Amino acid sequence: MSDTADGITESLFEAPPMAEQERMVEAILFATAEPQSKLQIENRMPHGSDAAEALQHLRKRYEGRGVNVVRVGDGWAIRTAPDLGFLMQKETKEVRKLSRAAIETLAIIAYHQPVTRSEIEEIRGVSVSSGTIDMLLELEWIRLGRRRMTPGRPVTFIVTQNFLDHFGLESARDLPGVRELRDAGLLDNRPPPGAHHLNDADEEEAEDVGAEDQEDMFS
Amino acid sequence: MSDTADGITESLFEAPPMAEQERMVEAILFATAEPQSKLQIENRMPHGSDAAEALQHLRKRYEGRGVNVVRVGDGWAIRTAPDLGFLMQKETKEVRKLSRAAIETLAIIAYHQPVTRSEIEEIRGVSVSSGTIDMLLELEWIRLGRRRMTPGRPVTFIVTQNFLDHFGLESARDLPGVRELRDAGLLDNRPPPGAHHLNDADEEEAEDVGAEDQEDMFS
Amino acid sequence: MSEDVADDFLAEDQTDGFDSTAERIRAEALVVDVEGYEGPLDLLLTLARTQKVDLRKISVLALAEQYLKFVEKAKRLRIELAADYLVMAAWLAFLKSRLLLPPDPSDEGPSGAELAAHLAFQLERLGAMRRSAARLMARDQLGRDFFVRGIPEDVSIKRRVNYKATILDLMQAYARLRTKDSFEPLHMRERDAVFTMEQALERMKALLGHAIEWGDLTQFLPEGWLKDPAQRRSATASTFAASLELVKAGRLEIRQYDTFAPIQVRSKG
Numbered sequence: 001m002s003d004t005a006d007g008i009t010e011s012l013f014e015a016p017p018m019a020e021q022e023r024m025v026e027a028i029l030f031a032t033a034e035p036q037s038k039l040q041i042e043n044r045m046p047h048g049s050d051a052a053e054a055l056q057h058l059r060k061r062y063e064g065r066g067v068n069v070v071r072v073g074d075g076w077a078i079r080t081a082p083d084l085g086f087l088m089q090k091e092t093k094e095v096r097k098l099s100r101a102a103i104e105t106l107a108i109i110a111y112h113q114p115v116t117r118s119e120i121e122e123i124r125g126v127s128v129s130s131g132t133i134d135m136l137l138e139l140e141w142i143r144l145g146r147r148r149m150t151p152g153r154p155v156t157f158i159v160t161q162n163f164l165d166h167f168g169l170e171s172a173r174d175l176p177g178v179r180e181l182r183d184a185g186l187l188d189n190r191p192p193p194g195a196h197h198l199n200d201a202d203e204e205e206a207e208d209v210g211a212e213d214q215e216d217m218f219s
Numbered sequence: 220m221s222d223t224a225d226g227i228t229e230s231l232f233e234a235p236p237m238a239e240q241e242r243m244v245e246a247i248l249f250a251t252a253e254p255q256s257k258l259q260i261e262n263r264m265p266h267g268s269d270a271a272e273a274l275q276h277l278r279k280r281y282e283g284r285g286v287n288v289v290r291v292g293d294g295w296a297i298r299t300a301p302d303l304g305f306l307m308q309k310e311t312k313e314v315r316k317l318s319r320a321a322i323e324t325l326a327i328i329a330y331h332q333p334v335t336r337s338e339i340e341e342i343r344g345v346s347v348s349s350g351t352i353d354m355l356l357e358l359e360w361i362r363l364g365r366r367r368m369t370p371g372r373p374v375t376f377i378v379t380q381n382f383l384d385h386f387g388l389e390s391a392r393d394l395p396g397v398r399e400l401r402d403a404g405l406l407d408n409r410p411p412p413g414a415h416h417l418n419d420a421d422e423e424e425a426e427d428v429g430a431e432d433q434e435d436m437f438s
Numbered sequence: 439m440s441e442d443v444a445d446d447f448l449a450e451d452q453t454d455g456f457d458s459t460a461e462r463i464r465a466e467a468l469v470v471d472v473e474g475y476e477g478p479l480d481l482l483l484t485l486a487r488t489q490k491v492d493l494r495k496i497s498v499l500a501l502a503e504q505y506l507k508f509v510e511k512a513k514r515l516r517i518e519l520a521a522d523y524l525v526m527a528a529w530l531a532f533l534k535s536r537l538l539l540p541p542d543p544s545d546e547g548p549s550g551a552e553l554a555a556h557l558a559f560q561l562e563r564l565g566a567m568r569r570s571a572a573r574l575m576a577r578d579q580l581g582r583d584f585f586v587r588g589i590p591e592d593v594s595i596k597r598r599v600n601y602k603a604t605i606l607d608l609m610q611a612y613a614r615l616r617t618k619d620s621f622e623p624l625h626m627r628e629r630d631a632v633f634t635m636e637q638a639l640e641r642m643k644a645l646l647g648h649a650i651e652w653g654d655l656t657q658f659l660p661e662g663w664l665k666d667p668a669q670r671r672s673a674t675a676s677t678f679a680a681s682l683e684l685v686k687a688g689r690l691e692i693r694q695y696d697t698f699a700p701i702q703v704r705s706k707g
Contacts, residue, residue: 344478
């Protein structure tokens with residue numbers, strides 16, 4: 001306190017030299033938590049100081065430097081030079097496996113599209129969290145299809161071109177059927193005799209429907 | 220994001236020019252309140268950069284300015300020039316008033332580090348309250364050093380980077396008058412003759428028991 | 439007390455400490471502080487200063503006498519001295535006798551001169567640390583004289599998660615589902631007969647306000663779910679479960695007078 005008082009008293013007689021004023025503005029802009037207006041800066045400086053001029057000098061001094069003196073609203077602040085923004089970011093890449101719920105939901109959508117949420121739940125036998133759907137939407141692997149023309153007009157989900165690209169498919173119809181999966185040894189559980197036949201038929205029907213709609217979608 | 224990736228890929232072949240590296244160090248130091256080690260800085264810069272050299276250039280550039288590049292232990296930071304403190308009344312933090320015991324204990328740790336509690340007590344001639352030690356630990360001005368390899372393996376205390384930062388010291392070697400004190404033998408750990416010796420042995424024995432108990436507890 | 443540790447740095451009033459740390463320091467200070475001295479060494483250092491000589495040329499003998507006088511005076515004034523002061527007094531009395539009497543050749547251990555030299559060293563060291571502490575505290579301090587960046591731009595850590603899924607994962611997932619299907623086929627129609635717990639809870643919550651009197655649980659069953667036995671079963675089960683849930687939440691009371699007697703509920707509070 002007394003320091004400032006002294007400073008002010010002294011400076012009643014003479015403002016500090018411009019180089020000194022520039023130093024002051026530099027320190028103020030560095031240490032304050034918010035951008036400072038010309039007036040705010042001047043109020044901190046010894047009497048008779050010219051913050052505007054000091055700011056101009058300082059601004060010039062920092063031109064092309066790693067940080068710049070910039071206008072923020074009606075205040076001034078020191079900020080990282082725009083081209084060095086990348087230094088302030090650290091990117092961590094993480095490869096994560098898709099959760100079982102997500103991959104199953106995705107598989108159902110791929111095989112049965114367009115498919116409503118309650119149909120997905122029907123097939124999975126458990127409810128599907130909206131988090132799972134949101135994630136697949138965010139990944140841009142699924143998107144909304146046409147509304148189903150049934151009571152409540154539920155939304156349907158379909159797979160996207162991104163999905164096809166990611167999984168290296170020309171179209172969703174290229175996905176192998178259950179019988180092919182079994183032949184390829186991808187089905188570890190052997191269903192009871194007789195049961196699977198019916199199933200396959202069901203599925204093929206479903207696929208057919210899907211395929212038709214799909215042609216609509218991608219054409 | 221892709222900027223970074225590109226930057227890194229490019230720089231595998233060539234580090235950016237020194238002027239550019241200096242800008243980067245400038246941006247990094249301006250952006251953070253905590254001192255950054257050479258390694259921390261280098262890790263954020265493109266591959267092949269020489270933070271140490273860039274730091275030297277930068278330090279010189281800011282000599283006599285409103286903010287300075289300062290060395291704090293093994294870190295680097297930008298701080299306002301001490302003569303401009305009077306401009307920062309609003310930023311001034313109420314410093315906790317320290318008791319005389321705390322100040323003396325802190326000084327003894329700084330000048331004699333690594334130092335054990337019983338050595339501090341030997342110097343001050345009174346026991347050191349654990350409250351005093353706790354407070355200095357809380358302020359993060361001191362921390363535990365390595366255990367002394369004497370009977371009882373007592374813990375030692377050393378000062379932290381925060382301590383250096385707070386008092387504007389590059390290292391503990393820059394403590395005021397440290398050389399004179401050393402030359403005068405006042406930083407020696409001079410064992411008391413005879414009578415005291417017996418005392419110390421007692422103490423060490425007592426401490427020993429404590430240490431054993433502790434080992435028991437943690438094993 | 440003429441100390442060169444600037445008194446500015448002393449906490450004049452330690453009662454403004456709010457935490458246990460300050461409390462503890464205060465408690466200990468009561469024992470240690472004798473008329474403002476922090477222990478016998480501190481007292482000795484102050485007494486030594488009255489000799490107005492370089493600490494290295496101090497007369498330890500004179501100092502010992504001064505200290506013993508101080509202790510005697512304190513005793514006369516019935517000031518209760520902490521044990522350290524008395525221990526120091528005893529030791530100084532011993533030192534005094536060693537310094538005054540001719541050395542006894544049969545006596546082992548350090549000589550009076552050695553002991554005196556060490557005491558002088560201790561005093562000099564303590565004095566030096568006092569001065570150093572004052573010089574340290576007189577330095578420019580962070581947050582008072584110099585300052586850190588006011589608007590730090592923190593490094594933002596962007597975590598990019600790449601989800602890994604192969605066509606194989608996809609096919610296996612589907613295969614798993616279809617296989618499960620073949621074991622436990624589920625059909626839309628069967629699901630029609632399920633009145634879920636969530637539905638029941640929703641319904642019960644809506645009706646809660648009306649259940650002022652004890653009423654049969656069955657009256658809470660949804661309309662249109664009573665004819666088909668499967669539907670009725672499901673609705674009853676979920677409504678009962680929902681009721682228990684509400685009882686647990688303290689919003690409902692439930693009772694049954696006898697085995698298989700009607701279950702009655704009423705809202706609580």
